[in-house]
Amino acid sequence: MRGHCFPILVAVLLLAPSTPSRAEKPARQRRILVNYDGGSTLYSRKGSQGPVRLTAEDLREAIREVSFEGSQVDTVLLCVNAQVMYYPTKVGTMLGSLATPEEKKKLPRNIQQWISNLNHFVDRGIDPWAVMVAEAKRQKREVLLSFRMNDGHDGVHLETRFWRDNKKFHCFDPDQGHTLNYGHKEVRDHMFLLIQEAVRRYDCDGIELDFNRFPILFKGGTTTERIAKMNSFVRRLRMMLDAEGKKRKRRLVLGVRPPTENYDVPATYQGSRKVGCDPVAWARNGWIDFVTVSRFLSVTFDLPVAPWKKLITEVPVYGCIEIVDKKNGVALTPRQYRRAAQHIWSEKADGVYLFNFLITREGSTEPAFEVLNQIGSPDVVE
Secondary structure (H helix, E strand, O other), X not given: OHHHHHHHHHHHHHHOOOOOOHHHOOOOOOOEEEEEOOOHHHOOOOOOOOOOOOOHHHHHHHHHOOOOOOOOEEEEEEEOEEOEEOOOOOOOOEOOOOOOHHHHHOOOHHHHHHHHHHHHHHHOOOOHHXXXXXXXXXXXXXXXXXXXXXXXXXXXXXXXXXXXXXHHHEOOOHHHOOOEOOOOHHHHHHHHHHHHHHHHHOOOOEEEEEOOOOOOOOOOOOHHHHHHHHXXXXXXXXXXXXXXXXXXXXXXXXXEEOOOOOOXXXXXXXXXXXXXXXXXXXXXXXXXXXXXXXXXXXXXXXXOOHHHHHHOOOOOEEEEEEOEEOOOOEEOOHHHHHHHHHHHHHOOOOOEEEEOHHHHHHOOOOOOHHHHHOOOOOOOOO
């Protein structure tokens, strides 16, 4: 009998949570979470209507703009990568650093200004993200780094040394840009080191893994194989965050934005699993602190948050509002924001997440700041 029980006991121990249960401490209130795009944030500012030279004060103002009196924004997320990193990195490649002067001259004006602004800051010993992290703390907001797990944007300015030197790790689909195949241990190790470097570099409150930018992680392999590899990866990140958190004497947050099955379908748990992500298991094992349900890059006024809430009870579940209505390709109006938020709250979400909220400044439209004191509670009126 003892011989039969031992394997079962081992299996139970392996599945046991590696971190304290969320039940020990009430979840932090996050009424509205705002994600800052790492591109336009570094080349546009209030009223700029396009790319301009920025100062450190412009970056501080970008945080203050969502932190006004009465704002329901509790958390800001700063995107620090798109395969390339938006700061000097010892592990990866900094934005635009592999592009030749001739190649840079051929880039769009906004991309040229983006690279120029980053280099301008770096040459003067200014880290733009450290500036924003510090300002968020002064404004008493939780501040997380948002890490795009497999950004597929094209362009020589986004190419990394790892990408160029390891063609065997590419996903190889021309529609998938610079995406990497997480089926390879070398890719998972590389991404782990990039995230670890970012967490150690900044006095952040934690990190978000954005798997939905883009929803591509593997080439080949079964769903079971994909999930096993990604489970191990997320658990490893949790252990790293716990080690770093111990040094800072606080738990560092690990949030996730699960992937959709492809670009044009609703956000479902089944679809996330097919891509290789199992947030339900991550929550039950105590590895993550919140989940954000989102469609890929287009607003939807019927976001299916409720099914996720039924599956995930250990951590908060938020509903994401994208800034663009794909039907007409224009930024949302305040009324559309309220409409989307109204549905999200009706689905019993724990808060509302705004993706790329300030990115409308890439054109000539200012963000709809008025909604930041309107959509952070269930009583929002369309």
